[in-house]
Amino acid sequence: MHLMNEFTLHADTAYKLAEQKAAQYFASLFTQVKNRSYVPALTADFHLWKKSHIHHHSWLSFFSRNQRNPGSADYHRYIQWLNYTGKLNDYLDRSISYIYMRDLGKALDSPDTQTRILRMVADIKDQLIPSAAAGGEAQPDMLNLAKLYRWAQKEGVETATIWVITKLKTVSANLPEEMNPEQAQRKLIKIIIGVVMHVMEEMEENLAPAERALRLDEAIRLGYSYGLTYPFIDDLLDSAVLTAPEKEQYSRLIRQALLSGIVPELGEWDGEKIPLMEYVHSELREAFEYIKNHQRTETQKSFFERSYVFFHSQEIDRAKNLSHDGYTNEELYIPVILKSSSSRLIVRSVISAPLDDGFDQRTFYYGLYNQLADDFADMSGDMLEGAVTPYTYYLKYRQQRNDLINPFEMYWTVISHLLHNVFHSDPKTCEVILDRVINGLKRTRERLGRDKYNEIMGIFAAGSPEFKRLVDRMVHKAEDVDFFDKLLRDQLLNTxxxxxxxxxxxxxxxxxxxxxxxxxxxxxxxxxxxxxxxxxxxxxxxxxxxxxxxxxxxxxxxxxxxxxxxxxxxxxxxxxxxxxxxxxxxxxxxxxxxxxxxxxxxxxxxxxxxxxxxxxxxxxxxxxxxxxxxxxxxxxxxxxxxxxxxxxxxxxxxxxxxxxxxxxxxxxxxxxxxxxxxxxxxxxxxxxxxxxxxxxxxxxxxxxxxxxxxxxxxxxxxxxxxxxxxxxxxxxxxxxxxxxxxxxxxxxxxxxxxxxxxxxxxxxxxxxxxxxxxxxxxxxxxxxxxxxxxxxxxxx
Incomplete structure (x- = not known):
């Protein structure tokens, strides 16, 4: 009990400190939203940016059928087209740069980071071109088990790869239909790849092959162990699989594990839930123990604290009800800031990696942009499910609550803050983030359809009509803003x-x-x-x-x-x-x-x-x-x-x-x-x-x-x-x-x-x-x- 109290004390303190930092960040953003400082800053950024992305084609180009974009739905033909038109290098460069910034917390103005990005771009290109030329199945190599195992042989991690293939198969077989097995597998695969990338990024170039293999083996297992929390905690608690009392019981069990460092016994469940919950409990306990046992003594405390901050902020967010009309702006945004920043900081704790100079700050501020972008893309589904996000809440109460922050304005404010206050107006960072922003809006318009998209934009972008027209023009006209990870995501889900x-x-x-x-x-x-x-x-x-x-x-x-x-x-x-x-x-x-x-x-x-x-x-x-x-x-x-x-x-x-x-x-x-x-x-x-x-x-x-x-x-x-x-x-x-x-x-x-x-x-x-x-x-x-x-x- 003393150990539990000590863990609880540390966790509560960690959460309060994180909450204070999030509140300061929110207050800074709130000031910028009120005075709309993002409008002149991003207007200037977009006018500079569009020179590279809005091209004036000659009439002769319409007769050049061989250079027409085949569309990303055809994976291999699209890669071939990018290579044929000379666009593949830039495509991969912005894609890998974005991953280094988003997932690895790197600053793009670092010469060392640029060298690593160029090396990874060259490696991926060497793999993509022969694969695209060969044609065959339109699926990423990560889902081609033969190619995956050949990579494992090359790296000496066959045992871990066989293990994770078996685990993924078992997870898929045990997930209820309500939890969308394909999305769950996609998230798991993404997390595993992300953790492996983190570990590879931390490796010294002259590392002995045996040590490299050992670290990659651990990375695969750690990636699966950490990634398992998404389908088995987040998705399960968000789904309708469990009743409200069962969700409360399950949440208490998770909280107790994070506060004590020990996974408690499962407890009583009704008949039809027993097989699922026994499997989930067994897998999560094994994953929890694996992560805990691979923590260094000096990082174990931060791992549990960050995990608690992440889980507790999610629980606060999950408990919100769209029928409640009294949430403050702070209540809507601070948990989002906490969970979006903590999720990436946890990965560093999971692999016991040191934090380089500025990593914590970049990761903390970046998370909200990514979360707001995801929530904007998922807005329709969230409304149907009655989930509370800044977007769904604003849609429902904007006419009753003049005090509510327009989340789309918050989104642009965060982008401006990142570009100019966090990444210090670095040209490469501006290029990559604005590429991503316009790509996200293009994808949303494609998914919703033009009419629905215009209706949504009419609501959220009404406060700055000139800026809206500029953004609309970028969404309509801009080219070369697509990303490899989005292509992989789509192909992964399709496959x-x-x-x-x-x-x-x-x-x-x-x-x-x-x-x-x-x-x-x-x-x-x-x-x-x-x-x-x-x-x-x-x-x-x-x-x-x-x-x-x-x-x-x-x-x-x-x-x-x-x-x-x-x-x-x-x-x-x-x-x-x-x-x-x-x-x-x-x-x-x-x-x-x-x-x-x-x-x-x-x-x-x-x-x-x-x-x-x-x-x-x-x-x-x-x-x-x-x-x-x-x-x-x-x-x-x-x-x-x-x-x-x-x-x-x-x-x-x-x-x-x-x-x-x-x-x-x-x-x-x-x-x-x-x-x-x-x-x-x-x-x-x-x-x-x-x-x-x-x-x-x-x-x-x-x-x-x-x-x-x-x-x-x-x-x-x-x-x-x-x-x-x-x-x-x-x-x-x-x-x-x-x-x-x-x-x-x-x-x-x-x-x-x-x-x-x-x-x-x-x-x-x-x-x-x-x-x-x-x-x-x-x-x-x-x-x-x-x-x-x-x-x-x-x-x-």
């Missing part, structure tokens, strides 16, 4: 939404096609058959009725029907043949003479229900049925079908060889190369066949078939590594079979050879190789991308 949609389609396709396959899979029993034949069919159907994933025939259906345009009914025999062959391989694999498994697909294995001899004969029977099905592909060229059957027979023989290699290797320590070979023959070939057979029927070019084989090789190995990892650490109920079988059978696996950590790395190496093979195919096959992601992320 997350598209990925979610494609993932839903992927699972819907599997469910639908799996149902079609299951309905036609069982072998019929004609009348008058012999008892022995009936026994074999019953045994075969028992194995076929198990809860199989049917990945191989589903894959064949998707490739054949969706990609190659084959008729669904015409390839049903091929689908059956693939599942018959696969089921036969499982029957043989489970036999006492081989793996001696007791359960498969959630049920007893076939030899347990019948006997080993019957199981062996059933496996042979299914292989013959597979051949019979392939021979009935009557709607295709006979030579093609014959070639397909020959290919199938060869691959079945190869699979037998792979099983023999596996059996003979029991008790032996295989090398990685040997295990890869066994894995390919046992597992990879089946994936290859599922891809190649429909391609053969469609008579696609050999180069494409070679690409499919390459993808199948690496995807198959990735699938097997995941199986080995699940055998070591999976859930028996989800798997439908016992875990630890490989160790019990004395079988060499990727885990036994490499260990858990290196097996995960090997999994991601093959994921990258499969993904890279996929990108080389002449068609973009979204299903294969999601199949690959499913293979490495599945839990069964």
């Amino acid at each position: 997350l939404r598209n990925n979610r949609k494609e993932k839903e389609e992927f699972h819907d396709t599997i469910k639908t096609v799996r149902g079609v396959i299951n309905s036609q899979l069982l072998i019929p029993k004609p009348e008058g058959m012999t008892p022995m034949k009936e026994l074999l069919i019953d045994a075969a159907n028992y194995s076929l009725e198990g809860d199989g994933k049917r990945i191989r025939p589903v894959l064949t259906w998707v490739m054949g029907v969706r990609e190659y345009g084959l008729e669904p009914a015409e390839i049903v025999p091929l689908l059956r043949s693939l599942e018959y062959m696969h089921t036969a391989s499982l029957i043989f694999d489970d036999l006492p003479s081989q793996d001696n498994a007791s359960t498969r697909r959630g049920r007893e294995t076939l030899h347990q229900v019948y006997d080993a001899a019957t199981a062996e004969l059933t496996g042979l029977f299914l292989i013959q049925k597979a051949t019979e099905e392939q021979a009935s592909l009557r709607h295709f060229d006979p030579k093609t079908v014959l070639a397909l059957m020959q290919y199938s027979a060869q691959k079945t023989g190869d699979m037998c060889m792979g099983q023999a290699m596996d059996l003979h290797s029991k008790g032996e320590d295989l090398t990685l190369e040997q295990l890869n070979e066994v894995c390919f023959y046992k597992t990879g070939i089946a994936f290859e066949a599922a891809l190649v057979m429909p391609a053969m029927l469609a008579q696609v070019k050999e180069a494409e078939i070679a690409g499919l084989k390459k993808f199948a090789y690496h995807a198959g190995i990735a699938f097997q590594i995941k199986d080995d990892l699940l055998d070591q650490e999976g859930d028996r109920l989800l798997l439908g079979k016992p875990v630890g079988q490989d160790a019990g059978n004395n079988t060499s696996t990727f885990v036994s050879i490499l260990g858990l950590e290196n097996a995960r790395k090997e999994l991601w190496e093959h994921y990258c190789l499969a993904s890279e093979a996929l990108s080389e195919l002449p068609r973009n096959i979204a299903f294969l991308k999601h199949l690959l992601n499913y293979m490495v992320n599945r839990n069964r």
Whole structure:
């Protein structure tokens, strides 16, 4: 209790000091708003600025189609256009300069900062130009898991990257729909990148690779741990997921953690909230402990104090009600100043970075500009939700309350204050901030539509008509004011939404096609058959009725029907043949003479229900049925079908060889190369066949078939590594079979050879190789991308 009182005392003192500083800042701004000093200052700034941004085009330029802006919606074409027109350098320079100023708290008049900005611009340009020229998926590299993992390999942070990929996937899976999972993921990714940038900025240039890797590893984990507060605290408390009493209970828990330095137990929750809150509590506790344990003794106090200031100011702001008509200007703005400045100062505390000269001042004053810009952009949504911001409150009470500050005038006042009082009229800073201001207004006009935008501006900019006309002209005419981080933000959200949609389609396709396959899979029993034949069919159907994933025939259906345009009914025999062959391989694999498994697909294995001899004969029977099905592909060229059957027979023989290699290797320590070979023959070939057979029927070019084989090789190995990892650490109920079988059978696996950590790395190496093979195919096959992601992320 003494510790709690001490923490509480420090926190209250810290908050009062921060509040006093915010009040002084507000008083200074209030004076400037009243006398509208921003108008002459920014008018002069804009007249100087517009010389570089309002261009007078000759009539000939309208006939130059090759130089027309394609629009930022097409990520790769837009980057190519910027490079083609010579605008890419300036585009990246203002974008990176803004990030250094906003996120890193740097002054742009520093020669050292300019050197770092130029170096980062060159690095990004080197990555962007080849990527844009290659085209492909319109998504940022940060969401391309193969490219992300290649970066991790280069930096030596594979383990942390695998960890954070898994964490992000789990967060997405656990967020309720009301919390907008895509926005939550975007914020998390943004915070992780921001923290990594902070840490990279603090590194010495001659840092040893091992130390650099260690710091980046910590930065990734710290970024996730800090970023988690946005979806799991801010968004959760702002959403309708929790009731008012539950929000109060949750807020008390967070406050207690910040005041005591110890996360308390969760407490009681009702039935439907228990799984969510248990997950949130567990993740936040782990994150809290990680951050706390990575604080230096001398920075721990400031970390807790800043975190408390941030949280408490948010709570004060969150408690406001739009129906209350008596809030003072101070009550509206001071919490906003506190939370906007604290959020960036916390990052420095999280990474235990020293504050350079002027950092605290620049960050403190800058935060309000960013918050007012965000609140202006979100105004419509905030009004609908009844949230209190300076904008929504002014919209509702401006005619009743003459004393209310117009937040748009406050916005321009803050900008003028930043340019001339904080950054001392530095030309580069003026250029970058005014670029950002006009870009923000352009984006708002585009989102709201011209009429709604003009209506809003008529309300907020009515007090200075000449300045409004100047700004309107800038918004309408100015060019070259777009920013890379906004492009990434838009692409990030689009990619997350598209990925979610494609993932839903992927699972819907599997469910639908799996149902079609299951309905036609069982072998019929004609009348008058012999008892022995009936026994074999019953045994075969028992194995076929198990809860199989049917990945191989589903894959064949998707490739054949969706990609190659084959008729669904015409390839049903091929689908059956693939599942018959696969089921036969499982029957043989489970036999006492081989793996001696007791359960498969959630049920007893076939030899347990019948006997080993019957199981062996059933496996042979299914292989013959597979051949019979392939021979009935009557709607295709006979030579093609014959070639397909020959290919199938060869691959079945190869699979037998792979099983023999596996059996003979029991008790032996295989090398990685040997295990890869066994894995390919046992597992990879089946994936290859599922891809190649429909391609053969469609008579696609050999180069494409070679690409499919390459993808199948690496995807198959990735699938097997995941199986080995699940055998070591999976859930028996989800798997439908016992875990630890490989160790019990004395079988060499990727885990036994490499260990858990290196097996995960090997999994991601093959994921990258499969993904890279996929990108080389002449068609973009979204299903294969999601199949690959499913293979490495599945839990069964």
